[in-house]
Amino acid sequence: MIRTADKSDADNIADIYNYYIENSVISFEEKTVSGADMRRRIESVQESGLPWVVAVEDDVVVGYAYATKWKERSAYRFSVEASVYLSYQKLGRGLGVRLYETIFTSLQAAGVHTVIGGIALPNPASVALHEKMGMTKVAHFEKVGFKFQQWHDVGYWQRHLTTEV
Template identity: 35%
Template structure:
């Protein structure tokens, strides 16, 4: 049975294990060295209760059953960007393409909407048809492409940006609520 919940510090080892192959052999991340569980716990804590970190589980209680994770983070450092966030998702290879990622990403988008963020931005290394379809399935639309901005595994990589309007922009803007005050929202 698929479950979606807020990530906990105890999930850091599973999250790091899921992320490592994406760093070592893929281009979805521009990191070169995968973070260990301690570094991942630090990243999770750095969200400071504002930005969601979520995991999807397969119901296997022997190892926690974490098969993927998604999170939001600060889009840019300047204060005027605080109503916008960037989103990311990573799944195990075995669970990819089975629908759990879509449920997880939809829950992340619904949660960000409930928090009051105005837009979510997804950065996708190109080509990546599966990830583009996932983003578009939960409401993202293509916003643009930066050409040849990353170099990894002997190749230059384009990055596309997909944007999801979560709420109507209002003046004055409403401060986003903390994830810790909203919790995981599904549909």
């Protein structure tokens, strides 16, 4: 089941995210986040009018996706950055696609024109997900993140949801 996230999901979301902070370069954060930190993030996204959704199995959050403003300047108001995270135990089951489909539908209904996704590279699974969602690679920045004592590249993919404003 996919539904809108609420504050009670924050601890489970933090657990999912902290796995990636501690064990991968998928997130460039280096310190784990608390449930309270995640609660504030969820509230901030939702208060800005953007979606944050969760995938739930057996009453447990097993994945989530959300969108944030791409940049603060007014002219960027029709562009967002979207992210999806899954419990590492639930990968490869189509949850990422279902979460992104839900987010993209919501964003399109809200008049968002462009969705952007950033991916720490290499990450073939995330690249495949973004391209399956109709996103196209538009940028590659070399050695822009430094984590686990080495440099990492980041690529950006985008998709236009609407043809007009």
